[in-house]
Amino acid sequence: MTDASEKRRRAARERHARRQGVQLQKFNEGDFVLAATATGRSGHKLALVWRGPKRIVRALNDYTFEVQDIVAPFEVSTRHASRLQLYRDAARGLDEDLQEQAIYGEGGHLVEALRDCRLSPDTHLWEILVKWIGLDDIEASWEPAEVIR
Secondary structure: OOHHHHHHHHHHHEEEHHHOOOOOOOOOOOOEEEEEEEEEEEEEEEEEEOOOOOOOOOOOOOEEEEEEEEOOOOOEEEEEEEHHHEEOOHHHHHOOHHHHHHHHHHHOOOEEEEEEEEEOOOOHHHHHHEEOOOOOOOHOOOHHHOOOO
């Protein structure tokens, strides 16, 4: 039994020694980045989802940054450099394609208009008919009022 635990400790020390040379990427204000969000655990590992691109708006220190969404509502969050990756197409600047990529990366659509409201016949909760930017009128959908922001 002590043989197995000694092997685990030795392996952990070796992993730690290999990581000693790891350096975090340096970021500057104005850089476009992807930001990781923890979504839970997969086994013993933390599961991350990369979202963005986002823009670095302020450096709090060398490794902590405020990043801002590049589409409405332009939310600002604080992220550590270990949870940021440089967005490789940043040289393109902020144009429509980059904004569309951000919308896609967030996994959602932007609201163009709220068309109607009703009391759902199934759930008896309020729903709103949402017209989505970039989708046809026929693709408007009834969404629970509580999730619309």
